[in-house]
Amino acid sequence: MLNKRILKEIDYVFLLCLVFIMALGFINLWSASAAAGYPFQWKQLQWYVAGTCLMIGAMSFDYRKLSKYSLHLYIFTVIILILVMFIGKSVSGSQRWISLGFFNLQPSEPAKLLMAIVISAYFAQEEKERFGLRDLVKPTLMVALPFLLIFKQPDLGTALLILIIYGSLVLFARLKWGSFLIILGSVLCAFPLVWKLMKPYQRKRVEIFLNPDADPFGAGWHVIQSKIAVGSGQLLGKGFMKGTQAQLNFLPEVHTDFAFSIWSEEWGFAGAVVLIAAYFLFLLRCLNIAQNTRDRFGSFLVFGITAMIFWQMLINICMVLGLLPVVGIPLPLISYGGSSVITTLLGAGLIMNVRIRRSLFQG
Amino acid sequence: MKKETKIKTPDTNLLLKHFESGDNQEKQQMCTYCGLILFGCFLFLCLRLWYLQIYRGAEFKELSEKNSIKYVRLQSYRGNILDRSGRLIAGVQPSFNIGVVLKDVQDVESLISKLSQLLDETATDIRMRLVSAKGQPSYLPVIVKRNASWQEIARVEARLYRLPGVVVEVAPARQYPYGTVAPHLLGYLGEVSLDQLKSGNFPHAVPGDLVGKSGIELKFERELAGRSGYKMIEVDAKGRMIKVLKVQKPMPGKDIQLTVNLDLQLAAEDALSGKSGALVALDPRNGQILAMASSPKFDPRIFSRGLTKMEWKELNDPLLTPLVNKAIQGQYAPGSTFKIVMAAAGLREKAITPYTSFFCNGSLKLGRRRFRCWKKGGHGQTSLYKALVQSCDVYFYNVGLKLGVDRISKYALGFGFGKKTGIDLPGEKAGFVPTRQWKRRRFREPWQKGETLNYSIGQGFLLVTPLQLARMIAAVGNGGKLFKPQYVLDASHVLQAKVPVHTGTLALIRKDLVGVTEDRHGTARTCFIEGIHVAGKTGTAQVIKQMKRRESEKMAWKYQDHALFVAMAPANDPQIAVAVIIEHGGHGGSAAAPVARAVIERWLKLRSPKPSTILQRKL
Numbered sequence: 001m002l003n004k005r006i007l008k009e010i011d012y013v014f015l016l017c018l019v020f021i022m023a024l025g026f027i028n029l030w031s032a033s034a035a036a037g038y039p040f041q042w043k044q045l046q047w048y049v050a051g052t053c054l055m056i057g058a059m060s061f062d063y064r065k066l067s068k069y070s071l072h073l074y075i076f077t078v079i080i081l082i083l084v085m086f087i088g089k090s091v092s093g094s095q096r097w098i099s100l101g102f103f104n105l106q107p108s109e110p111a112k113l114l115m116a117i118v119i120s121a122y123f124a125q126e127e128k129e130r131f132g133l134r135d136l137v138k139p140t141l142m143v144a145l146p147f148l149l150i151f152k153q154p155d156l157g158t159a160l161l162i163l164i165i166y167g168s169l170v171l172f173a174r175l176k177w178g179s180f181l182i183i184l185g186s187v188l189c190a191f192p193l194v195w196k197l198m199k200p201y202q203r204k205r206v207e208i209f210l211n212p213d214a215d216p217f218g219a220g221w222h223v224i225q226s227k228i229a230v231g232s233g234q235l236l237g238k239g240f241m242k243g244t245q246a247q248l249n250f251l252p253e254v255h256t257d258f259a260f261s262i263w264s265e266e267w268g269f270a271g272a273v274v275l276i277a278a279y280f281l282f283l284l285r286c287l288n289i290a291q292n293t294r295d296r297f298g299s300f301l302v303f304g305i306t307a308m309i310f311w312q313m314l315i316n317i318c319m320v321l322g323l324l325p326v327v328g329i330p331l332p333l334i335s336y337g338g339s340s341v342i343t344t345l346l347g348a349g350l351i352m353n354v355r356i357r358r359s360l361f362q363g
Numbered sequence: 364m365k366k367e368t369k370i371k372t373p374d375t376n377l378l379l380k381h382f383e384s385g386d387n388q389e390k391q392q393m394c395t396y397c398g399l400i401l402f403g404c405f406l407f408l409c410l411r412l413w414y415l416q417i418y419r420g421a422e423f424k425e426l427s428e429k430n431s432i433k434y435v436r437l438q439s440y441r442g443n444i445l446d447r448s449g450r451l452i453a454g455v456q457p458s459f460n461i462g463v464v465l466k467d468v469q470d471v472e473s474l475i476s477k478l479s480q481l482l483d484e485t486a487t488d489i490r491m492r493l494v495s496a497k498g499q500p501s502y503l504p505v506i507v508k509r510n511a512s513w514q515e516i517a518r519v520e521a522r523l524y525r526l527p528g529v530v531v532e533v534a535p536a537r538q539y540p541y542g543t544v545a546p547h548l549l550g551y552l553g554e555v556s557l558d559q560l561k562s563g564n565f566p567h568a569v570p571g572d573l574v575g576k577s578g579i580e581l582k583f584e585r586e587l588a589g590r591s592g593y594k595m596i597e598v599d600a601k602g603r604m605i606k607v608l609k610v611q612k613p614m615p616g617k618d619i620q621l622t623v624n625l626d627l628q629l630a631a632e633d634a635l636s637g638k639s640g641a642l643v644a645l646d647p648r649n650g651q652i653l654a655m656a657s658s659p660k661f662d663p664r665i666f667s668r669g670l671t672k673m674e675w676k677e678l679n680d681p682l683l684t685p686l687v688n689k690a691i692q693g694q695y696a697p698g699s700t701f702k703i704v705m706a707a708a709g710l711r712e713k714a715i716t717p718y719t720s721f722f723c724n725g726s727l728k729l730g731r732r733r734f735r736c737w738k739k740g741g742h743g744q745t746s747l748y749k750a751l752v753q754s755c756d757v758y759f760y761n762v763g764l765k766l767g768v769d770r771i772s773k774y775a776l777g778f779g780f781g782k783k784t785g786i787d788l789p790g791e792k793a794g795f796v797p798t799r800q801w802k803r804r805r806f807r808e809p810w811q812k813g814e815t816l817n818y819s820i821g822q823g824f825l826l827v828t829p830l831q832l833a834r835m836i837a838a839v840g841n842g843g844k845l846f847k848p849q850y851v852l853d854a855s856h857v858l859q860a861k862v863p864v865h866t867g868t869l870a871l872i873r874k875d876l877v878g879v880t881e882d883r884h885g886t887a888r889t890c891f892i893e894g895i896h897v898a899g900k901t902g903t904a905q906v907i908k909q910m911k912r913r914e915s916e917k918m919a920w921k922y923q924d925h926a927l928f929v930a931m932a933p934a935n936d937p938q939i940a941v942a943v944i945i946e947h948g949g950h951g952g953s954a955a956a957p958v959a960r961a962v963i964e965r966w967l968k969l970r971s972p973k974p975s976t977i978l979q980r981k982l
Contacts, residue, residue, distance in 0.1 A: 129386070172393060201561055231415040231423025245427050265427075269416040273409055280405045284398055291394035294381045299390060303397075314404060321411050 009356040011289065017282035018333075018348055022048050024275055025334040028263045031241045032255040032336070035262070040255045040336045047338045051345030058349025059356065066350075067297045070121035074142065077114040080107040081149040088153075096153050108150045108158040109339035113347050115146060115162050116169070116304035123173040124297035133179045136170065156202050157327030161311060168307035169300065206325045222258070227322045230264040230272075237268030255336040257328060260320045275334075276317070283310050289355045298354040305347040435596060436569070439589030440535045442616030444549060444579065446625040447852055452544050458536035459511045461519055462504030462571070463493065467528035477526065481518045482508050496570065504530050506554075506571050509668045536573075536667065543662050545628055547688035548655045548788070548850065550578020551663035567591060573667050578688070579619065579850070582787055589616035620852040622651035630965035631656040634958040639682075640945040641689035641829045644962055647837035647931060647940045649856035650846025652786075654962060655830075657689040682921055691784075691791045694826040695944055698902030698951065699754045700929050701775075701821030703839060705762050706751060706872050707864045708774035714765035717871055720746045723757035727816070734760055734816045737903075752878040754886050754901060756820050763819025768810050771818055772798045777863045778835045779845045780827050785859065786848040794831055797824035822905055833942035836929040839873060840898070840937030842866040873898050877934045880956075890930060890956040895967055898937075899930030899959070901951030923947040928955035932963050939966050 026048070029041040066073065080098070084107050089097040097104040122139050123131075143166045151159040175183070195203065208223065229245035238244065243265035254262045264272040286306040293299040309332050316331040318324040330337055332344040382390055415423065444453040461482065468474055471493065479486040489507050496505040508515065516531060523529060537552055552573040559565055565574050567590050574588065575581035592613035596606070631642045635658035644654040661678055670678070678686050687693065709715040725741035726733045736742065736756040742749065750758035763771060775781060781796030797818070799810040817823035827835075830848060838845050843862035862869070876898035879885045886901045904925040926948030931937035941959045948954030 172390075172397075174389065174393070200564075200566070204566070227415060228423050228427050230412070231419055232427035233416050234420035234424055235417060264412070264416065269412055269420075272412050272416070276405060276408055276412075280401055283401055287394050287398050287401070291391050294387060296382055299382070303394075310401070314408075317408055321408070321415060323411060 006356045009358065010352065011285055011355050014282060014285040014289075014348075014352065014355075017278050017285065018345075020278050021275070021282065021333045024263070024278070025259075027240070028259055028266075028334060029255060029336055031243065031266060032259060032262050034241060035243075035254050038255075043338075044336050044341070047341040048345075050338075051342045054342060055345040055349035055352070058346050059353045061353075063301065063350060063353040063357065064295075064297060066117050066301070067121040067124060070118050073114050074118045077111050077118070077146055078149070080105075081111060081146055083107070084153070085149070096155055103338055106337070106339035108153065108155055109337075109343045110346075111146055111150065112158065112162060112165065112308050113305065113343050115143065116165055116308050116347070117301060117350075119143065119166055119169050120300035120304045121297060123169060124300050127296070128173075130174045130176045131170065131179070132176045133182060136179070136183075139166070139170075151197075154199055154202070155328065156198065157315070157329045160327075161308075161315070161329060164311050165304060165307050168311070169304050172300065172303050172307075205327070208325070222253075222326055223322050226258055226261045226320050229261045230321060233265040233268040233272070235269050237264070237266045237271055240266055242266060256330060257316065257326075257335060258320055259335045260317055260331050263334070264320075279313050283313075286351055289351060289358075293354055293358050295354075295358075298358070302351050302354050305351055308347060309344060435594040437592040437594055437611075437613045438534050438572075439591045439613035440615040441537065441552075441589065442583075442587040443618045444587075445618060445620045446628070447620065447622050448624070449620065450625050451540050452621070452623075452625065453549055454538050454540060455535040456538040457533050458509070459516050460506045460532045460534050461508040461511050461515070462506045462530050462532055464504045464528045464530060465493070465496075469527065474526065474528065477522075478507060478519075478529070481522070482511070482515050484508055503570055504532065506532075509534075510536055537664065539664075541625065541629070543660055543664075544625065544632070545623065545655060546578075546660050546663045547657040547690065548578055548623070548652075549663065550575055550580035550582075551661075551666045552576060552580055553666040576666065577790075578788060579621075581789055583619055587616040587619065590614040621850050622646070622653065622852050623655065623850060624653050624966075624969070626969055627654040627962055627965055628656060630654075631958070631962050632658070632660065634961040635945075636660075638945050638948065638954075638958075639684075639689075640943065640948065640955075640958075641693055642941065642943045642958060642962065643690045643829045643833040644966075645833045645837045645848065645940045647841040647937045650834070650837070650848050651852075651856070652848055652850045653939060653966075655688075655690045655850070657687070657693075659683050659685045661685045688788070688790070689944070689946075690829045691786060691788055692828070693944065693946075694792050694794050694828055695925050695927070696823065696825060696904040697780075697821040697827045697832060698904040698925070698927050699756075699821055700832060700836075700900050700902035700927050700942075700951075701819075701825065702751060702754065702759050703872060703876070703900050703929070704774050704778050704780075704835065705759050705766075705771070705819055706747060706875075707778075707839075707862070707868055708766055708770060709762040710868045710871070711774075711864045712766060712770055714762055715747065717747055720744055721750075721758050721761045723755050725757075727757050727760045729760075729813055729816060732813055734813070748875045748878060749884075751872070751875045751900065752882045752885050759819045760816045763815050764812070766819075768797075768799055768815045768818060771815070772796050774863065775825065777860075778838060779860070779862075780825070780831055780835070784828075784830055784834055784848050786830065786850070788850075791830075792828055794828050795824065795826040821902060829942045829944050832927070832929050832944075833940055836900075836931055836942060837937070837940035838862045839869050839876075840931040840940055843869055873931075873934055873937075876900055880930070886952045887928060887930075887956040889952055890928070890960040890963070892932070892960060892964055892967065895932050895963070896934035897930050897932045897960075897963060898934040899928060899956065901956060902927035902929070903949075903951050906947065920947050923949055926951045926954035928952070928959050930956075930959045930963065932966070938970075939963060 026041055026045060029044050033040040084096065084098050087098060089099055089104065096106050096108060098107060119139060126135065128135060143162065147159050147162050150162065225245060229243065232245065243262050245265055263275060283306055286302060290299050290302040290306065293302060312329055312332050315324060315327065315329045319326055330340045333341060440455050443451055446452055475486050475489050478489055484507065492507050493505055519529060520531060553576040555565055555568045555570065555572050555574045559574065560568060560570065565584065567588065568574055575584040580587065590613060592611040594607060595609040627644055631644065631654045635642060635656055638658055641657045642654060643652065645651065646653055665674060723736055723742040723745050725739055726735045742753055742755045745755050745758045749755065775796045780794055783791050783793045802808065802810045814823055818825060834845060834848065843864055843866060844858055845860045845862060847857040847859050849856060877896050879887045879899050879901065880890045880897045887899050890897055890899055904927060906922055906924055926945040928943045928951045929941065931940040941962055943955040943958045945954045945958065
């Protein structure tokens, strides 16, 4: 499949952004690993390589097959999520990992991507000018099952992320105005219910977000220290490996959730803006691909995966900058973690897949 | 307008659904909007970064540069626990903990060896403590020695500058002015576990804190704990304080005043010492607990300093079970104390009258089996009074046969057996009241008449806790009221139920029970107290089946019968109700009644300090 004609169709700005972000991620992990006391950067490099191979794989078949097999993919998603309940490894109170020997898979990561594919396939098949409430019953039920399974792990962040991806796709599929208002209203009404369902430690995080001074020793510490780290970077940063906040272990989880914190500390405002700009350029390219694809499924698929990457990035950075409560959502390609890197690169592969086949179906 | 086109591509044959042209335009518009939103988010994040890094950058830089902000936790003082007259049972006193802040330690192993020389702890113990703290934030000190002695503190303080990461903290610790009083009721404190922290039941605790692990300390954790405060201080590069930036004062915990009378509690614990058993003393008028003792006791202080293997083994002795609060968690057959319920049931159901008598020749024949009375020769012609006073089994076999299992169970439940009393303590047991239906469900066998006979004298399946027994005898004393047992003084009393027996009937039984301690043939002459009428009933609960038993005294201790005794005083207007169980104590009259006597005597002395008794004490 990968002949010359296809290579011409590859979006090189898109690829360049990806490689650039991965390079920054590698540099950043080098520093974070020194702080965390374990050479995460080399393992991450392995994930980058493995992920890139999978990305090429994800480009090489006809993406429309995914739509055909969407039911299978859905069942597979549910099965791995149920599996993690039984044979999952429990780390600090939540069962999120399945041990595969060489690698601990976190099924909720690929579940995000799989759900984006499944929902896209659904909306692509249902051809409607605008969707009403009744049309949403079936897909909502489809989303509810994996949502509950992840919520139970418990992993509130990822569970909500799946809802947000679903919501983005619903908006992209276009709702009737009345339905939109009803949904908006009921989501607002659901907040107290979600609050009730949350575990005490999750509630505490929200409370601490609203008032970090209330608990400077517990979860409030993360927020306070992260803000100090970012802020102390100033315009040009403290320099590579010189971030005192991170290197002196004032920051928690520097290699995973708070990776952006150490980046901003060491590279300053300039470095942070460059990284964010790379992300947004990448996301804009993705949107462009969605915009110019005439195939319904392809367009939905690209949009869904774009939403997945966008929301993860936005939520993670907002958390690091003290704008959102602490939730365990990684920064795609920057945070350490095999499941997350591979999921993101697979998603990128699918977007590219749609891009290079665009011209084939223009007729 | 729908346009479905089938396109053949070289390798696949898949359905393509293109957007309709209008749709496509809308989609393209949508993407444009999304692009604008993206751009907006980009600007928003940049703005936030600018605010943190440029606008407030210098300020944050200063904070991080000297690493200059430190939070010092100010521990709250735990609330006191007082007895009903305000005497301090459990208070707090300052103690010193030696901790290690792991993030400030360069060489952990050398620090461990240095510390093991300075403290009375082995290197292994210190390492264990540091390892067990894995997963807690590295900026919080891990306590390696709680309640350090003055010598230890002096040795560490003198070398503090050579021990980076080591801190000496002042922390309030529990102190018991009267020794370990009622450890089962009060409970003990221990270091909060990671699971407990996650559970959210201890919202203000941080790793290393002591929290209630059982009894009142656990039940009233929220009230007792108070809230810790903190001091935000600015320090220089060497960690020396420059100035205090902010102080949040700790909120001390609330005191809790118990209904327990310290004198009675001490008397009960003295009388129980050396034995395995429990005592509960209630005020029949309102359900307040005057004393609650379980033996053997344990020292609650050892949990906060960490247990040795030997101590742990001792505390978990399967026979003596020192950690179990036998007063609410021990479940025993009530033995003959159940005859009180049988008498009340028989009278209420008109199976007997106060004048009914049966003939006891030492046993009752049912089918081919003989059910023996404890007295070999038999009691002869026996009235209700005589049956209660001398605890005749045959009399109550007859009552049981007339009532049948269903009605017996109804009254057992009516007197509060078989369900929790609702006392606010963790781990209360409900006991057990058997029924015909239960027997069929559980064993797939119908209820046997012989079992009704055993049931009538409180043996067999029936199980009660000492607290339930005390409540039962209290109800006999107060005209049939079952109160919720309370141990907090300012809690208002809660009437839970009324016993399904007339007040007059209960008064009659009460009068008969006086004979148990005062009659020449009474089974509890050992609880006769001059100057007050005590109404009581002894009981003996079989540990192994009657078939296998030989003389109880000759058997190994763990096969001997449990001794029980319930009592109230004064009989005409009861103000104290007592239930005692001595595990493997033998006979109720000889083993359990003297314990109750000690408590009632103590109570009598407190109530009316006659000149003679005061004199006696002085002598």
